[in-house]
Structures are given as C-alpha cells and as structure tokens.
Amino acid sequence: AQSVAQPEDQVNVAEGNPLTVKCTYSVSGNPYLFWYVQYPNRGLQFLLKYITGDNLVKGSYGFEAEFNKSQTSFHLKKPSALVSDSALYFCAVRALYNFNKFYFGSGTKLNVKP
Amino acid sequence: GAGVSQSPRYKVAKRGQDVALRCDPISGHVSLFWYQQALGQGPEFLTYFQNEAQLDKSGLPSDRFFAERPEGSVSTLKIQRTQQEDSAVYLCASSLGAGVETQYFGPGTRLLVL
Numbered sequence: 001a002q003s004v005a006q007p008e009d010q011v012n013v014a015e016g017n018p019l020t021v022k023c024t025y026s027v028s029g030n031p032y033l034f035w036y037v038q039y040p041n042r043g044l045q046f047l048l049k050y051i052t053g054d055n056l057v058k059g060s061y062g063f064e065a066e067f068n069k070s071q072t073s074f075h076l077k078k079p080s081a082l083v084s085d086s087a088l089y090f091c092a093v094r095a096l097y098n099f100n101k102f103y104f105g106s107g108t109k110l111n112v113k114p
Numbered sequence: 115g116a117g118v119s120q121s122p123r124y125k126v127a128k129r130g131q132d133v134a135l136r137c138d139p140i141s142g143h144v145s146l147f148w149y150q151q152a153l154g155q156g157p158e159f160l161t162y163f164q165n166e167a168q169l170d171k172s173g174l175p176s177d178r179f180f181a182e183r184p185e186g187s188v189s190t191l192k193i194q195r196t197q198q199e200d201s202a203v204y205l206c207a208s209s210l211g212a213g214v215e216t217q218y219f220g221p222g223t224r225l226l227v228l
C-alpha cells in the first residue's frame with residue numbers, strides 16, 4: 001500500500017529561523033514525491049517534486065526538500081522562514097506502477113511568527 | 115495563463131438533493147483528477163480521466179458519485195441523493211501529460227449538505 005505520513009499537525013517557527021516540515025512515505029518501488037502548499041480558500045499549489053537524481057530538490061519560494069531513501073523521508077525545508085509562509089503544507093507520493101494516483105498526507109499547519 | 119477553475123465555489127444542498135460540480139482544466143491538459151478533501155484532512159483521490167476516458171474510478175465512495183468528461187476538456191462530478199457525509203471540499207486537478215506530471219489544482223468547491 002502507498003501512503004505518506006506527516007507526523008506534525010502544526011509547526012511553529014519564528015520569522016528568520018530555519019523551518020522543517022516532516023514527511024515519511026511508504027510505497028512499493030521507486031517513489032515520486034511532491035510537496036504542495038494550500039492557502040485559505042485556495043487550491044493546492046505545487047512547490048517541488050522528486051523523481052530521480054539529486055536527493056536535494058529545490059523548489060518555489062526558496063523551499064527545498066531532501067529525499068532520504070534509507071529513512072523513507074522527504075522533509076521540506078527553508079533556511080529562513082517568512083510570515084507569508086504560514087499555510088497548510090501537504091506531502092504526496094505517487095507510485096511508479098500506478099501513476100494515476102496521488103496519496104496525500106494529512107497536512108501540517110505552518111505558523112511563522114514575526 | 116488561466117489556471118484550473120471550478121464552479122460553483124460554494125454549494126449548500128439539502129440532504130437528498132442532486133448536485134453537479136464543474137471543473138475547467140488548463141487548456142490542452144490530458145489528465146484530469148477529482149479529489150475529496152474533508153475538513154482537516156489531505157485530499158483523497160476519487161477518479162482520473164485521460165482525455166475523455168475514465169481510467170480509474172476506484173476512489174468514488176459509492177454509486178451515488180458519477181463523473182464524466184465527454185469531450186476531453188470540461189469535467190462534471192455529480193453526486194446523487196446527497197448525504198451529510200458528502201460535505202467536503204471537492205478539488206479538481208489537471209496535468210499536461212499522462213505520466214509523472216505535476217498536477218495543477220483548482221480552488222475547489224465547498225459542498226455543505228444540510
């Protein structure tokens with residue numbers, strides 16, 4: 001079965017500090033991993049994805065994520081948080097043999113305080 | 115360019131009514147997905163179209179749910195005899211191709227069944 005887990009419902013960080021939003025996955029075969037952000041009353045916006053290659057993936061708005069196969073993790077990171085980064089973040093996985101389906105985590109609410 | 119649009123943005127229905135939710139994908143996108151997002155949860159896959167063909171409807175929760183994309187562009191998700199448990203945000207997403215493509219999401223339709 002394919003799944004992702006986001007162990008933290010909420011992450012609080014001060015503006016200017018580094019942030020990490022955690023994601024672990026369970027998938028048969030090579031995973032395709034994605035991060036999306038959701039602002040209130042808006043659809044999900046794509047941040048970045050890992051398909052193959054370099055384990056460190058850079059995405060939109062200064063975000064990056066590190067794929068770690070041994071730990072089955074794909075944590076989202078940013079060196080310096082902004083108040084405007086406050087939103088709901090979703091990790092998603094897509095299986096190689098069933099690329100029609102995305103499996104989303106339950107989401108992590110990021111609060112960046114001034 | 116224009117993104118994915120959905121209408122209506124909000125829908126209130128009485129239990130037992132039928133509803134129809136519309137999705138206009140990005141022009142030229144082959145793939146179209148429907149998701150259901152319950153409050154506080156991540157999106158859950160409902161169904162997938164490649165052009166006009168519905169290739170996967172394994173996520174539809176009951177036979178009251180029906181989706182179509184007759185001309186390979188606009189799609190409609192229909193829910194018959196709505197129940198309170200159908201209350202959720204229904205998200206539509208499209209992607210350019212049929213492989214491991216980034217999905218672009220619409221703003222969603224928030225359905226409330228009273």
